Amino acid sequence: MELQDPKMNGDLPAGAVGYRQEREGFLHSHNSAPGRKSAEFMDFEGKTSFGMSVFNLSNAIMGSGILGLAYAMAHTGVLFFLALLLCIALLSSYSIHLLLTCAGVVGIRAYEQLGQRALGPVGKVVVAMVICLHNVGAMSSYLFIIKSELPLVIGTFLEMDPKGSWFLNGNLLIIMVSVLIILPLALMRHLGYLGYTSGLSLTCMLFFLISVIYKKFHISCDVGHNETAAESKSPPVHPIQGLNISCEAQMFTVDSQMFYTVPIMAFAFVCHPEVLPIYTELCRPSKRRMQAVANVSIGAMFCMYALTATFGYLTFYSSVEAEMLQMYSQKDLLILCVRLAVLLAVTLTVPVVLFPIRRALQQLLFPSKAFSWPRHVAIAVILLVLVNVLVIYVPTIRDIFGVIGSTSAPSLIFILPSVFYLRIVPSEVEPLSSWPKIQALCFGVLGVLFMVISLGFMFFNWATGRSHVSGH
Template sequence: MELQKTSNGHHDLSPDRIPENGSPVTRFDALENITEGDTFLPNKSNGKIETQFTDFVGKTSFGMSIFNLSNAILGSGILGLAYAMANTGIILFVLLLTSMAILSAYSIHLLLKSAGVVGIRAYEQLGNRAFGRPGKILAASIITLNNIGAMSSYLFIVKIELPHIIQGLLPDNSDYWFVDGRYLIIIISVLVILPLALMKRLGYLGYTSGFSLSCMVFFLISVIYKKFVTECPEEHSYNKTVPTESIYNSTDGMCEAKLITINPQTAFTIPIIAFAFVCHPEVLPIYTELKNPSKKRMQKVANISILTMFVMYLVTAIFGYLTFYGNVKSELLEMYSKKDTLMLCVRLAVLIAVTLTVPVVLFPIRRAVLQLLFPDKPFHWVRHISIAVCLLFLVNLLVIFVPNIRDIFGFIGATSAPSLIFILPGIFYICIVPEEQEPLKSRPKIQAIAFVTLGFIFMIMSITFIIIEWVTGKKTSGGH
């Protein structure tokens, strides 16, 4: 059997690279019968067969993997969760957030199970195994679009917020070049993001991911503190024009907590909560680099990361909502005074957090590009660096010159996020796990089919909300 190499310099044993001279049974049975940890080329040691995945053995510790995946989950959408709670009520919000955390963990389970059958931990290779090259192209394209959208939204926040922070810390400097957001994102991209993006492996970013998470913990502590020193601005009600039906609360007071709230914005907030746990493009790269990898160990990384982010999301939403109640805006930081020194530091911490997330998001895009354009080539620094530079150049151009970048990538996110969370993991699982192991009518396959169906429902809902937003001119909140 002639072996080809993947972009990381290791053997690609996907079905389209197995020689044509073997029978279909010979060519595919080996793939379908491989279980977690098995390899296509067993290594003999002391007369025993050692099994392993076909890609390289990872060196990233369990803790660093948790930092990286948590950082991938944690996005700018945390700023919109208090607004989401204001438009769903506390009980409905907690139910939705809990449901999405569980569904996200289940989605990762499907990905890991499929990767265990294929023997290669790459999202694109799962697409290749399920549908051939079109599936590989589809998976790589969706990952690229989703993550470019995420990178753009993070840098867009830097472009808008960093000048305000500099003006707050250094007053009377509004005419200088260093308060122009366009120059600032270029400087940040060159001095901070690019060096981190040039790391050979994603695991090396565990330290910066840990620091990024600590910045968001500072944000969380500040939100909790502000709850006890801030009075609800009842006279400046932000949502007074929004008709509200509170099922369990008889009063419509803007400074009273609602347990369950139904208003025209409620439907718009559901996708915000649904997409709060998008991290799936990063799951398999992190799995690839995990030390002593196994499906159980990686699932534990995912579960701890999701649980940690669930707690952060819930506490931020509750205390943000209980500070401003029905007055809360779509981005929580807008509610705090820009002259408040503490909140200026919090804004800076949030900017540091989203900036340090950009390199983590860039890694899956580069891997997708390598899988599409250079699937047979070993690792090479020139390609590694060139792709990172080109991606950052493209994203900077978009953020600088496209004024409605959030609308553009909002539509992309409405299609790519449900695909990455629900549709592709479920379809890959259904197609890859052999019927001899799990028949189509078995409970796991039926659950996967229902999961895919739910994904299509979320996609249709999200696209509908985006179109309504464009037509009516009303803005939804949040992001990832």
Template sequence: MEEKLTNGHHHDVSLPLEGGIPPEEEMFLQHKSDGSKRSQFTDFEGKTSFGMSVFNLSNAIMGSGILGLSYAMSNTGIVLFLILLTCIAALSCYSVHLLLTSAGVVGIRAYEQLGMRAFGHTGKILAAVIITLHNIGAMSSYLFIVKSELPLVIQAFLNQTSSSGEWFMNGNYLIIIVTIGIILPLTLMKHLGYLGYTSGFSLSCMVFFLSSVIYKRFQIACPLEVFGGNYSVVEAVVDAVVPDDTCSVKYFTINQETAYTIPILAFAFVCHPEVLPIYTELSNPTKRRMQNIGNVSILGMFTMYFFTAIFGYLTFYGNTEAELLHTYSKVDPLDTLILCVRLAVLVAVTLTVPVVLFPIRRALLQLLFPGKPFHWARHIIIAMCLLFCVNLLVILVPNIRDIFGITGATTAPSLIFILPGLFYIRIVPTEREPLNSRPKIQAMCFTALGFIFMTMSLTFIGLDWTSGEKRSMGGH
């Protein structure tokens, strides 16, 4: 039975509970005897609309991973990529269902608290650490794009084809400026729901990116991109250098780089730490309403991902690099449309960082200050420390593909498959669903699938690293 969660007056949890409802659950479910009293699971009255919640969740899903999808398709082929993309999207929807069902049973709206309820303090720490590591990886990938693309944008505005060595061309300085001037003020906002406006703008930027990728597919004639430089220089040497299969479409292929496909796809669909905070701030929240938000968001991102991947791949074929935008710069570094696309992507990933930081801060607050009321000093200090660590990591990391690979192979399967399945198995009462019931067996298989994905991905990536072969790093 679905309980409608609304906000209003505080409950006095010191009073005896009716019907033997546990104290933890009583905070979220309505009193049967007094319809005037409303449940409250935060100090914030949920006012975020359905549409704004879709924007927030879609923005949490969509991020830097979209830039690696054409690269993934080039190493799997169109058919295998579509199969994998469909599977990951469908499994993500099922994962959201498991999370919402578990949260509905115990009335908890925090990922870390689900871990606490399922496995005690160890589960709480594990969930918080995984969320923190994953979102730090995500924030790092976003800021890495700022570090690599913003100097190119400035360079194009100055009509230069190479860096002049000035300080404002240094990506390390630029990410610090962007962090202090744009990201930090947004992360200091108290509630996630208010970021729906920036999320909507961020999504519109990525729609423009997709439109440009489609347009460029019909403007760039293969194999101009193979050689770099501009059109006039390339055309004279095309016949002498291009391999026969440079511009051939592959529908199904497996190679050494295929190992990165599932991690890249998993990384591109992770939104699960944001599901429960968005549910918390949703107006008129019900499980079905939040599941619909999850389904709409994932379907929308599935569509964007597939079209971006296929049109990017059909532009560059086997020469697609791990960061799609960098591949375009090999054709014409001063192209006006690509300059605009770079700006759009920079805006999108910059505005996504604050949305991703919220669950990290919440996880740390659950770990370090459990049960403490909101305090501005803690709120601000944690945000500043997180941004400092992420900036330091981005300055030190040499390329973006390994961020996709490692994050997508470890924390992404944990958040999509392993933890939601384990939470469901442990939290849903056995008298309601025995261990041998179909839903519990499905959850067990789902969890096992996560372990298989993680083991396979880490094994193949490890073999790729130890092979010593030179790999394309997307130029970063």
């Protein structure tokens, strides 16, 4: 929607000029007067291509949430799930539009700095804490995958039952992995291997998707949990608990678990703290060009999420679990390779996710302090201990997806971008009564309602004990 210049006598206010410059382009225009350089977003000129920027943002979107999407579809139905997923994808694209508009107005390329510009020091603290909460949730989900999958992988190689051996206990293994692998990587001062981890994560999840599609056509619908068609040539004599014997896909359904599903979908689309740094690195940056990067990335992840959820659900129907890999056979060679790939990717990603938390905590608690190795190490150790305790005592990965998806996800996607837009875009250009600001206000209210309703129903389920039934 094109905006008309405000009718004012004299010069426009500084904020309005910045807004106008942002709409015309991020870097200097080719039509600028000779010898005069227009206002730029920053002095640094990005060199990352459009395609590589799409790759980087797609990796920022992609995460462990993909493992819970089939569970989400089982409790909403195929058509309802796809409609909800499309809505969240479109809303994520709109929230990135709000962020890019605000960034262009004030020339800021960090989420925390936008918070400070919009709400002062309190805004910076709120944004930093929300990002910390989201990243702690992401770390927890990664460690939960290690807790549930590593015993199966080791047990397969040793030809042992993971449940019968103390050294294959998932809680013990996540502590060992945290101490021996994650902590040494997290103690690095600079994270130089980030690019390699990004490529590995996307490759791993693409392999996971291909395997899910392939196994759909090789697993009989009357096969239960942790059994494949190769291991069960004939249907079981007695129905397996939790199995959808009818093997019929539900197009639309609502149950008590549905209020976990929308947070899982929201959790799967959060990438907003990474949008502005990727914008910074983009070659020939402009709001329109970066929005195109975001739209292509979100569209690609929507397709990947939809395919994974659909084929996963059509394999196991209502018996699918919140961590879909748990549904496959421990002895299946292809799934064993998938488990190894996922384990490698999430193990290397945990220290990557830890770095922004530590940086945010240092800026909040020690803003004027020089770098200190003891403090650097202490923060990493405390964070890992906290996340390990959380993973050990949280019963399922669904609860992690649900809580983080109901708190940090709506804050990063809905609430904060709308608040930034309302506070940063000058009222001389966009009055509060203008349609764009009314849209932003409604967008923020939608996020608050989403958070309150999702948390309310989850707490109700926990209080009444219903979180352990219905499909589990």
